[in-house]
Amino acid sequence: MASRDSRTKDAFYCRKEKSLGLLCTNFLRLYDREGVDSIGLDASALQLGVERRRIYDIVNILEGIGVLQKKEKNQYTWKGYAAISGALEVLKEQGQKEEFHTYIANVSNEKEHNLNSDSKTECPDKCSKSDKSGESPKHKREKSLGLLTQNFVKLFLCSEADFISLDGAALALLGDSHDRTAMRTKVRRLYDIANVFSSMGLIEKVRDPGSGKPAFRWTSVGRSGNGSSIASEDKNRKRRAFGADITNTSVKKCNTNNALTEQHQKCSSKDFVFGPFSPNVTTVWNPETRQDGQSQNSDSPFCAYRPQYSNKAVGDLFHHYTEAWSSWRGEANEKQQ
DNA sequence: CAATCCCGCCATGAT
């Protein structure tokens, strides 16, 4: 049946609209409301209008922070933002137990003149790495992303440096594999993680004063002294940010499922194409309009950016449509199963 | 050019 050739990036293709960060924001907004406790991957992909593969990315990263927890095949349990602080505490402790602070001495300047001075910049892998005799039938489990996410967090939580570059992180978490390729791959993954973290406000992009190179800084969320008990129940845990929901109604193939669902609706995705609000991509939200600097009280990192339409009415309308559409699709999908 | 990072092929594990 030939390939629908998904690579047909029409004239109106905007990479930003498909970023993991945005997807994460939408994902979070979609599930951060009462009554939610179970998340189905299929439904999720459907609601958000993305391929399944992407949901795996989001889910794996969020699970590393405690927002989600795998329940069973295809099903995750929503733990919510409230679970983050606890997860971070644990991560920080683990990170300290292992010597994560030695990984990132000070990635600041120095650039290529990295002195390979002793230390043990390596193996972020817990457990044994002893593999005498070829393969180790060990846990193939948790090979990356999820683990990488946690290690990335540990670097921030255990390091003194107030900002870390992805290259530095990759270097630190990569043991000694200075393979150009390994580095490249690792950095690619870190970009993915950094994107969702940024969208959640956990980290923020900054510039290294010295080299001018991009780096990330952990926002003031990291618990503060005083331990014992989960405590810090956040007095402001009801930081629910309501706004417009948006769906990535991609006008391309997205689900290999038969078009049964599709033909079932007369007003298929085609018609769903923004009516009054033209698709002129001029109103794309901006994650961080480089206007960094002193941001107001970054108390709550979860005040996600809301991709708003300059026109409130339009936004509301869109929201309404989205809700209707979402629940409809969800129901239809469920029944179909 | 360098920094980003989307997209989806395809290996691998579960059933």
Place this chain on the structure above:
DNA sequence: ATCATGGCGGGATTG
């Protein structure tokens, strides 16, 4: 074998 997961990196986009 089929289906669920999710490494991995080519190469398109952005800055």
